[in-house]
Structure formats: structure tokens, C-alpha cells
Amino acid sequence: MTDSPPSSIDDRLYVLRTRWEFYVAEGRFEQFIEFAVAVNSLAEHLNRMRLPGLVRVCEGLENAALARLGQEDTHPLSEQDISALQRQLDTLMGAVASAKPHVPDRERRIDAPVGSAAAPEADWIKPRAVWLISAPGQADLVEALGHQLRYFGFQTVELPWGAEPPVGDRPLAVLFIPASGGMQTDDLACITAIRGTCPASQLFYLGVASAIEPIVELMRAGIDVAIPAEEQSARVLDRILDLVQNIEQEKYRVLVVEDSRVAVALIQRTLAEHGIDSHAIRDPGTLFDVLESYRPDLVLMDMFMPRFNGVEATRVLRQMSAYSTLPIVYLSGATDVGMQVEALRLGGDQFLTKPFNPVLLAAVVKTKIERFRETQRSTRLDGLTGLLNHTAAKSRLASLVQQLGAPNRHDEQSQPTGQGALTVAMIDIDHFKAINDTYGHPVGDQVIRALAWLLKGRLRSSDLIGRYGGEEFLIALPGVNLDQAVAVIDRIRSDFGALPHAHPGGALHATFSAGVASFPMFDAAADLTEAADRALLHAKRLGRNRVEAATLTSHLHSVA
Template sequence: MSYSPLELAGKHQSVESCWESYRKRPEFEGFVEFVISLNSLTEFLQDKGLAGLTHAGQSLEQLALSLFGDDSNHPLPAEAQVEISGLMARLSQAMQQHLADVKLRQERRAVHGEAGPVADAPGFRSIWLLSKQAERWQDMLAQLGYFGMKASSHHYHELPPVMDDMPMLLLDATGCELEEWQHRLAALRAQLPACRIIGLSMRAEFNLLQSSLAGGCDICLLEDTPVDQIVARLLELGEPVDLEPFRILIVEDSLTATKLVQRALDERQISTQAIQDPKQVLHALHQFNPELILMDMHMPGCTGVEATRIIRQDNHYLSIPIVYLSGETDVALQVEALRLGGDLFLTKPFNPVFLNAIVKSKVERYRALRRSMYHDSLTGLLNHTSTKTSLEASLSSMLAQGQPMTIAMIDIDHFKRVNDTYGHPMGDQVIRSLAWLLRQRLRKTDIVGRYGGEEFVVGLPGVDAAQAQGILDRIRTDFACIRHPYRDQHFSVSFSAGAADHTISGDAEDLINAADEALYHAKREGRNRIHLARRTPNAA
């Protein structure tokens, strides 16, 4: 979620240049370029979590789309151009303030001798609580700290300077009248336009929620929401976003139509591959592995519907979204095309922003579906099968490079007692807590999976058993410090782990079994400890 300020400034400059070009020569084609550039900027702001700037960009985008029309609607009336220019000025002011803030933070880091880029992922590591009753939220702040968040409380009028990453703001609504709340929200949004603002302990009143969301609040958490659910939501918001470019296959016999589609998608840095002959679609699917297909309806030798039916014969491609792009206006034919395997029908000429929105929505849902196939639904970690597959591939790679690797089995101590005493929902929360802690403390290159029940498996490429013991022991210590809230009390839980490295065996299954045996020893020795597997004298 980090980015270069120069990249952001460049995208903003592109929007301003396109608008100035349209004002000098107000033709429909120029307005299309402006809208495409604006959509690219708005999606960029949203992807990077720059909430306030996203609001400003979306307001401008909505106005531009409402005026899009066709050739007959341009040039736009003078009052419409003035309205767009006004929103452009507001966006520019907020953008300049944010870029100035980023520069100031870089200078402060340089003074303090801190190397590396400024992290610009609001809420990923830093959380500020703004509340009149900060003491009632101390348990929540402590829990966030266990999971690697820098959570702190501040007074509305005494905010500290932003030294590192832009904070996520938790704005407590307790005891605030509507007018006071709106004033504080507006002031914070103006002061920190890039921050994500979360309304905390809000009353379930329509007018309050409506004005809050319209005034710059990104999410509203209602009063009486349990602390563990608030922590869970904040941790989810802090998860890194998958920014791998979308892969789109275009099946279109017209080179002109293909170029128009690619121009619209290129602004979003979407990876495309185009084929003119639909009979090459199976080869392209295997070679390019797309996440969505844009299919023309009418092509020589094979219609889009026929190509779609052929694609759907392969079980691997049953769920891939297929969107038809065609000038076909016969509703009966459109319905038939969808019935035979298509997912959506867009009529040419298409609005490029609408095309991008459809692509984004469909690909994100496709990724979510694929993710559910390989990840555990409770924790979001790799599931049993995916974990074993990943461990085998990683171990093979490490051995080929002459590098160490350790596999560890982790089991929550006395978990049945947790379920029996506090209930299964609380047991699920404990499992999620350990999953979050493992994700926060381990590297992106490490493998973390839920093996089943309260048991987890961890793969640490490039790490031997002694190093793994130190890593796991720090996580074990912190996990045991977490105070899980239950009614008017708290409880803590520990875990035990067993670890085995590549010196035991070069086979992943063997290492899993060795780590499991070591886990058994850790349990037998009293739990809440790490035990390393030992190489037997007759081991190969």
C-alpha cells in the first residue's frame, strides 16, 4: 500500500492537464480522456487507502459521469464547467496539503536518521483514538498493541505531528451532540485529508449515520459493539491489499475496438492480452491465465457465445467471469448469451469508466472465490491442503538453493477448556487472535496455515531450528499476554509448539511429522513452550 509521492503527483497532474485541454477544445473525445484520467486517480487513491482524497476524487468523478453523455452533450454548459472547476480546485488543495505533509514527514525522518520510504497505508500500523473517555478503551488499545499496531489516545485539540505512517483515526461519538460531532468530523477531515476516519460507539440513528458518512467518516461502528469485534474489524482494515495487476483476456476481431478497450484498461495498470481469432482462446487461457474475459459477440467463423460454451466445458474455467462487449441490442439474444455461460453484457459504445468498474468488481469477486478455495474461512490463513502444497514447494526451493528451512506445529493449550468455559464463539476469537498475531509477526515469505481445529503450521524458509525457536518464543510470550475480554472479566491463553528443520529430512511430510512429535514433547513437558525435534542417529 506504499507509493511514491511522485506517482501520485503525476496522476493528479494528468487529470489537471486533461481538464485544461478540454476547456481549450471542448470536444467529447477530450472529455473521455479527462474522465478516464480522473477514474485512474480515484481508484489509485482508494487502493492506497487515502480516504479523504478518495472522497474528493469520487465527488468529482460522480459529477463528471453525470455529464458524460455523447457528442451531442459537448461542449458542456458554462455552469457545468464552473462546477467541475470548483471541485477540481478542492481536490487540488487537499492533494497539495497531503503531498506537503508527506514531504514534512520525510524531512522529520531524515532528521531522526530513519531510512526508507514513508509508509502511506493509513491504519496499517498506526491508530489514534480521539475520545473524551480514553480510559474506557484501554483494553482495546492494549489488544491492538499485541498485534503490532501503534495504538495511542489523544485529545482532539492536541494531535501530535505525523512522524511515520498516516494514522487511522478512531473518533469516539460518546457524549457528542450532533452539531459538535459534525464540527469535529469536518475539522479532522480538513486537517488530515488522507486519513481513514472510523466513527466509534455511534448511535444507530439514521440522520447521524447519514451525516457522518457524507461528512467524511469511512466506517461507523455502533455503540455496544464488543471490543473483540472492534479489534477484529480494525485488524481487517489494516491487512495489506492485494495489488497484483488484474489480468484480462480480450477476444475481439476488430483491432480498433481492441485498442479502445486496452486504452481504457491501461490507465488502471491492468494487464491485457488480445486475440483476434476466438479459436485460439483455449491456448490463451492456458498461457495467460486471465481473471476475466472480454468477449465480442460477433466474430467470423465462431461467435462469442460459441466460444463461451467451449470455455465452460473445462472445469478449470467454470468460474472465470466472461463479459460480452457488443453492439447487439436485441434483448432476447443478450439473455440467451448470458444463459449459455456469459456473466454480463455491455453494449458498444461503452463508457470506459463503467467498463473499469465492471472489470474491478468482477475480478475482485473472482479473486475472493479463488481465495475461499485455498484459505481457511475462520482465520483467512491457508487451509490444510494449501499449506502442505506451499510447504513442499518452499522446502524444495530452499534445498535447491542450499538454504535452511524450518517447519513448526503450533497448538493452543487447553483449548477444550476455553470452549467449555467461555463458549465456542469465544474459542473462535482466540483462534483468530493467534492467526492475526502470526500474520503480523512473520514475514510475507513465511507460510502460515491453519492445520485443523486449534492447530497451526508455520513454514520459515531460510531459517534453521535454533533461529525458529527464538522467533516462535517471542510470539508465544506475546500471545500469552493477550487479555481476551469475556463479560466483565478477562482470560489469557498460551500455546505450545514443536519445530523441525531441513537437517531432519528433505521431505515436507517428514518434517511435519517430526514437528508434530516435538509438539507432543512440549505438551508433555508442561505446555507453553517450544520444543525442537532432534535428529536421530540413524537419520539419513
């Protein structure tokens, strides 16, 4: 059993401040290690909360702490070092305080689905404001971006280049829109000034040349994201919407194979500080049974154990397809470089020596797990939208249908409700080729992403949303009958038609058509998608920008 980590930003700040005060008072090396771990844990939490400005400030403190970690005989630190770290800690505390807006508790969070009841209160209410700082001649683009951002619930403030920033709460993001000729001499000074005023905000620069030198200059001045000119309007909304989506993910799981009780206690404490679940075994002979039941994301493997060593255990695991890519990190007190190279060559992913640095251990574990999970996700998710891809969406739909069973077909008037209902919709963006041909593929991609965002915002987390291919989407709504689904999809259709899509010349509007089919009128996954697709084609023939429901009669006629 491990201790629960702090659950909120305020809790983590309290732990951080308390550990620092203990170290300043007593100056013990292990207290400084705990302080460094607390900084690292806070940085990770801020990253999960999608607060990149605060992550930057926190990482500055973390780097300063790690640079002074040293060995036990270098502590306590000098008064000069303590004062320097104190200033950085005060800067972090001030940045958090200034970035957290004063929003009444009754207001709905920006990342709650539009039209839904208020989401449960979290420990952070994100700013809603976005500043658009533009050079002369960019009024059309500013107006289009502002219209688009306001549609998704953001509050926009338009400022001329070099203007004094408004007083009050700092924004979630600042968009710098330079003159069409590219970056000017005074641009960097303006960016640096805004960075000083808004330390926790995400700063975007739209329209940078695709070359490394100007992007490096912009980042040194304080820019977080530099977007090339050919992609500026297509990517910016996607990036800002991404900021208000907290990362909700399954807890990381680490299996510790280690025969030392002291080492296990230290490892599990370090992992718990970062919200990572762990399970430890002392006997590697039980490895297979535990892997099957615990399903870890990573194995921390002691190099030398009773009966056989970590390399031998890894070689066996790598011969099994289920564990051929599972990350394995070795732990050992040995410093023989040749042995370490051999261990990595035989299937390990990294080698850490004991006594381990807890910050480095946590960083290695998180990085390896994130890459492992990303590799797994990449086989299931569409790269452009983050939705399920064609194969994964079809597989998920088949699973939903299988869970419902396959009763006898009902007549057309049957409208099942509750757990026995399932409705499928096929959605296709109207005249999409014309959008690509007229405005370019980056804008076309943004239209697809915007519809994906709208579907995720309007539908439930239990609903299936997939990109079926190109500009076509597959939706499945469990527990929703045909009439209810038609109403839901039609409301989304109306909202999508009103959504502006910004491009350098202004804004465009797009529409979609949809076909809807329900279970158990069609009692197999393939029949549902085929019927919904035929209804979609019917909607196209009737003039597009509409939702049509499939009927059993029309399906029988099409088959005959």
C-alpha cells in the same frame, strides 16, 4: 504494447489535473472522457493503498463527472458545471495534501515488518496516529485499546467526547467510543465536525445497535465503519491493521477477442489506464492456445467475428472444466435485448454495447476479476485470519518438501543450512477454551487474528503461515535450520505474551506453545507435521508457553 500507467498518487494527481485543464481550455468531449477515466483510476489506486477517506472524496468527484458525461453534444459544459467540478477537484487535492503527513524519509513505514530493515520508500507514508474519542465511563476500554494499538506501533491520542481536535497532521483513523447506553443526540454532531476536520481519515463507531436505522444515521454523519457492541473490541484492531496493509496483487490480465483494430486500441488504452495488462487476438480460432499460454482473468469477447460468433466460442469454453468459471464479457454494437439475454444465458457474465463508456468498461472488468479471484482465494484461505487454510497449508508444505528432495536422514546433530534446510513449527494458543468461555467468542477470534497478524509481521513473505484448525497454526521456514527456527519462534512467543487483547472490561494476555521439527531429519511433509505436533504436546506437558524441538530419538520412541 500498452503505455505504463502512472505509478504514484502524485503522478496520478498530475495526470488528473492536466486532463482537467485541457478540457477547461478546449471543451472537447473526448477530453472529458479522459478526465473521467483519470478520476476513476485514481479512486482505484487509493483503494489499493487502503486510504478509504481519500477514496470517498475521490468517488464524490467521480460521480459528479459521470453525471455530466452525457453525449458529445452536451459539451463543453456550462461555466456553472465547470465551477462545481473545479471545487470538488480542489477539495480532493486539499484532502490529499492534508492527509499526507510530514514524516522524515528515514523513518520506517508502519507496514514494514517489525524488526526488519526499512521497507523501500513508496509514494505514500501513512499516518501513524489514531484518535480515541470517548464518552465518560469508557476509560477501561480506551486504555485497553490504546495499549493494544501502541503495541503495533500506532500513536494514540485520547480525547473526551466533543473536545476540539488537536492541530497538526490528521490521523489514520478515529475511534468513537460512545456511552454504554448507546448513541446520544449530540453524537452525530460531533461525528460530522470530525469528518469535516479529517476528510481522509477512517472513522469508526464502536458499540452501535444491530439495526439498520442507527447505522444509516451514523454513515450519513460521516462514519465509515459501524461496529456492533458485541464485537467492538474484537474487530477494531483487525480493521485498523488492515488499513496499513497495501494490496499487493498480481496484475490483472484480460484477453481481448476482437477483430476491429480500432476497438482493440481503445480497449487496451482504457485497461492500461487502470494498470490492467491485456493481450488481443483477432482470430477466435487461436483462442485455446492463447488461453493456455496467457492465463487471463477475464475474456472480452466481440459478439460477431469471422467464422463463428462470441456465443458459440463461449459455449465451447463452458464445456471445458479449466474455463467453466472464467468471466466472459461480450462487446457488441447490437442493441437487440433478446440476443443479449440469450448470450448471457449461454454462459456470458455481462454485455456491453459499443461504443462503450471507458469508465464503465474498466469498472466491469475490475469487478468481475475481483470476484473471480476472490472465489479462487476462498478455496485456499482461512476466512478469519486470511492465512492459508488447513488443506492449502498441507499442500504448500508438501510442495516445499518435494522441491528439496528426500535425501537420507541425518543424525540429530546435523544442522543443514542454506537452500537445503526447512523447519516446520506447530503453534497452539494456550488455554484457548478458557478465553472463549470467559470473554466470549468474538474476543477469542481477535486473539487468533492477533497471532496471525504477529506471525505475518515477524516472518518473511516466503515463509508458509497457515491456520491448521481452531487455535492451531502451521509454520514452515525454508532455508532455516532447527536452532534458528527455535530462536525465531521463541521470540514471537515472547512478543505474543506481551501483546494486550482489548475487551470491554480491559485487556487480557495470552500465550502459546510450539513444537518444531526440521528437514532432513524428517524427510516427508507428514513426518514433519507429526514430529512438530509431538514436540508441541511435549511443550504443553512441560507447562505451556514454551518452544520444544523434535528429536529423531523421541520420534522413534513414539513410533515403537
